[in-house]
Amino acid sequence: MRTDALAFQVIQNALSAARLRQEVYANNIANAETPGYKRLDVSFETALQSALAGGLTQAASVVPQVVQSTSTSVDNNGNNVDMDAEMADLAANQIRYNALVQVLQQDFTRLRTAINGGA
Secondary structure, eight states: OOHHHHHHHHHHHHHHHHHHHHHHHHHHHHTTTSTTOOOEEEEOHHHHHHHHTTOHHHHTTOOOEEEEOOOOOSSTTSOOOOHHHHHHHHHHHHHHHHHHHHHHHHHHHHHHHHHTTTO
16 A cells, blocks of 8 residues: 555544544543443554554554543542543544644645646
8 A cells, every 4th residue: 555545544543533532522421420430532542653663554554442441430429530521631632633634634635736737
């Protein structure tokens, strides 16, 4: 696979991770009062960083994974969802998602320019 196609796949996987993360944060917020609920998160960036050491081919195969956080409980009912942290994470993830969309738009603009012969 060509380098630009591999890079595109990595960005696409990062977008998938951001989209999945939005769903996970929304689910956590919806379950903030559910006794015994353990918050979920998405694992992607650490695996991507490790895979990048092996090159774009390995990095392109990294996909996001949903993981359960079993850290200390925030509430007496065993629920570990911190609403303030979830809302902050949700906002930060939206910014990350928007930045990735901009990168894709720039890539498409470059491709369109190349296809049209620089016009």
